[in-house]
Amino acid sequence: MGNIFNRKVKPFTNEDSPLIGSNSKSKWYKQRNVALFASVILCILIVLYLLFLIFNKPAVKTSTLKLNSVATINNDYFEKCAPRITCDPNSKYRTVNGSCNNLQNPSWGAALTPFYRYMDPVFSDGISAFRLQSDGSPLPNARNLTLTIFKDTSRTCDHKNNEILVPWAQFITHDMAYSPVRSVNSSFPAALEHCQDKNPPVECKATIPISPDDPVYGKLNMTILKFMRLVTSSADNCSLVPDTVLNKNTHFIDTSNVYGSDTETANKLRLFSGGQLAYNTIGNQEYCPQDPSGVVKKGNKTQVTIAFMAGDVNINQNLGIALFQNVFLRFHNYIANKLQEDHPLWTDETVYQETRRIVAAVTQIITYDHFLPIVLGEKYMNEYGLNNETNYDPTIIPSMAQEMTSGAFRLLHNIIPAKFKYMSKNYTTYEVEEPSKTFLRPDSLIGNVDGFIRGLTETGGREPQASYNDLISNIVIQNPAVNTTGFDLLSYDIQRGRDVGLPPYTKLRGLCGLPQVNSFDDLSDHIPSNKIDQLKDFYSSVDDIDYYVGILLENKINGSMFGPTGSCVIADSFYRFRNGDRFFYDVKGQPGSFTSDQIKSLKDMTLSHIICATSDIERIQTNAFRLIDHIRLMKLKPNCETYRIDLTAW
Numbered sequence: 001m002g003n004i005f006n007r008k009v010k011p012f013t014n015e016d017s018p019l020i021g022s023n024s025k026s027k028w029y030k031q032r033n034v035a036l037f038a039s040v041i042l043c044i045l046i047v048l049y050l051l052f053l054i055f056n057k058p059a060v061k062t063s064t065l066k067l068n069s070v071a072t073i074n075n076d077y078f079e080k081c082a083p084r085i086t087c088d089p090n091s092k093y094r095t096v097n098g099s100c101n102n103l104q105n106p107s108w109g110a111a112l113t114p115f116y117r118y119m120d121p122v123f124s125d126g127i128s129a130f131r132l133q134s135d136g137s138p139l140p141n142a143r144n145l146t147l148t149i150f151k152d153t154s155r156t157c158d159h160k161n162n163e164i165l166v167p168w169a170q171f172i173t174h175d176m177a178y179s180p181v182r183s184v185n186s187s188f189p190a191a192l193e194h195c196q197d198k199n200p201p202v203e204c205k206a207t208i209p210i211s212p213d214d215p216v217y218g219k220l221n222m223t224i225l226k227f228m229r230l231v232t233s234s235a236d237n238c239s240l241v242p243d244t245v246l247n248k249n250t251h252f253i254d255t256s257n258v259y260g261s262d263t264e265t266a267n268k269l270r271l272f273s274g275g276q277l278a279y280n281t282i283g284n285q286e287y288c289p290q291d292p293s294g295v296v297k298k299g300n301k302t303q304v305t306i307a308f309m310a311g312d313v314n315i316n317q318n319l320g321i322a323l324f325q326n327v328f329l330r331f332h333n334y335i336a337n338k339l340q341e342d343h344p345l346w347t348d349e350t351v352y353q354e355t356r357r358i359v360a361a362v363t364q365i366i367t368y369d370h371f372l373p374i375v376l377g378e379k380y381m382n383e384y385g386l387n388n389e390t391n392y393d394p395t396i397i398p399s400m401a402q403e404m405t406s407g408a409f410r411l412l413h414n415i416i417p418a419k420f421k422y423m424s425k426n427y428t429t430y431e432v433e434e435p436s437k438t439f440l441r442p443d444s445l446i447g448n449v450d451g452f453i454r455g456l457t458e459t460g461g462r463e464p465q466a467s468y469n470d471l472i473s474n475i476v477i478q479n480p481a482v483n484t485t486g487f488d489l490l491s492y493d494i495q496r497g498r499d500v501g502l503p504p505y506t507k508l509r510g511l512c513g514l515p516q517v518n519s520f521d522d523l524s525d526h527i528p529s530n531k532i533d534q535l536k537d538f539y540s541s542v543d544d545i546d547y548y549v550g551i552l553l554e555n556k557i558n559g560s561m562f563g564p565t566g567s568c569v570i571a572d573s574f575y576r577f578r579n580g581d582r583f584f585y586d587v588k589g590q591p592g593s594f595t596s597d598q599i600k601s602l603k604d605m606t607l608s609h610i611i612c613a614t615s616d617i618e619r620i621q622t623n624a625f626r627l628i629d630h631i632r633l634m635k636l637k638p639n640c641e642t643y644r645i646d647l648t649a650w
């Protein structure tokens, strides 16, 4: 790769130390003076010290790449607006909002701080207006790109992985990011009918026009997709130029989506007894508590729509994420019960905090040991040191990057399946759920948690490809709570990159170390030629291509699910989430560090342990993300009783 990567970790050798080997026995016998004796002792001590350092060094399996940010604005918020915080350096537990993780820069990674930037944003007015093409024209209509370049033609199925990859990816996304839109009364943009008015308010100014011959929305006489711009820091009394988006969730992988990123939410979700989270019991099973506003009226009929509550507000967006949030509520309470049984004298607070620490650690382990190798492949895992032990470095900004949350990590949207299945104990499908009917409406999860887990583990995922499934691009939402309206996730993903001023594809391609391109045809090293031809029809220059459009078109590389320009941003982000987090599960020497016995027990836990602890599933494969046919390969699915959770080290 190119020279923008630095810090190749070099194994320590004797040549690194001029001190080793500088002494000789013959000199000692000739001179016999005290000073020399002392220097020999000193040398021996130094050699012993160096040996100590060598053997205590964390195992570095390979060199570690790092993406160098060239942005100039990463410190702006911290210098101008970050609150003054006093930290307790001896605290064993993370704060609720993630502050005080980095003791020199206590706001780094905290909720309500900006996304990190690899490159400065690009706005046509330098503040907030969408980037223009090199010839001064507006960027191509995002919906038109979806309907032409990214038309869903392929139906390939992933034979290695099942559908569980999708809700897990979304679960960790909602741990690390939430960028609210400028909506008046809803977290979901589709609710804002007023954007179709003749003089729409400012939050509607980036809506996506729909052409009358749009195959889906044209027939419904829709003229726009109601895309909303994101809330910027000025809403929090911090005016920054260019416009800067603050993350509402803590940037760390700390399961803030389960516990909340602010104290008010965290307290609302607690039972304050036995360290437990508040829950609802329905039919002998625990579910997340419900928001009373989930009951909606349609005409004169009252329709019950379940609205679960958790640490992240997007819990109800689709069935997959609602499932995982409920599973994690149960997992917290399972661990808390076990700890309280083993330690009857522990207070509610101790049980809660110890459980929270365990749940976050297991989430990190599943993500790095099981999920990321599937997404990024071994080569990226090794190159970016994602398999290595954590080497906490307080100079690393641990925050989610704007290029990641509004770009690269959304690539997983292309494996969202069109339908979810519920399966009975004998693994026959008894219900098929479509996204259009279940958006913001997770009602059918009640009573079907086991059925849904069986359906997810038993169904092959969608192969990564340069398109989204048809249903997710053409959702006519059938939920009275949000009115009937349309939505196209891929168009939103393209438009979101423009909203936050992501630099064009070729710039980030360069940052990722790929050769410079001077023409569309130079893209042929990573983008198929028929797609390059289509790009020529939409963009005036190769340097105008949207980042998201470019990375979605790149061929997969090096065992990753994605091409080089997406994979490099994902890999570097996970490098920073790990090595910039003082509370990461295997960081040593901190007040909150786990003992090595505890780490061993944590490392033994997998997603299958969590599923067995929280459901009535009978059997499951050891790697829950892999597709194992239940009927033919039952032997590869051990009984749930074998997935024991051992907390004796606590």
Ligand code: HEM
Binding pocket: 165, 166, 167, 169, 170, 173, 177, 178, 179, 180, 317, 318, 320, 404, 405, 406, 409, 410, 412, 413, 416, 489, 492, 493, 496
């Ligand atoms: C059925 C599954 C999913 C649906 C329906 C869905 C839908 C959405 C929607 C509507 C948005 C906001 C779009 C915008 O206005 O910019 C979004 C954002 C996002 N999604 Fe998904 N998503 C799903 C699964 C996933 C998965 C599997 C990932 C994997 C990593 C993911 C990653 C993201 C990211 C990173 C964002 C931006 C988060 C933020 O900054 O707030 N999503 N998704």
Ligand SMILES: [Ca+2]
Binding pocket: 175, 176, 177, 249, 250, 251, 252, 253, 254, 255, 256, 257
């Ligand atoms: Ca978090």
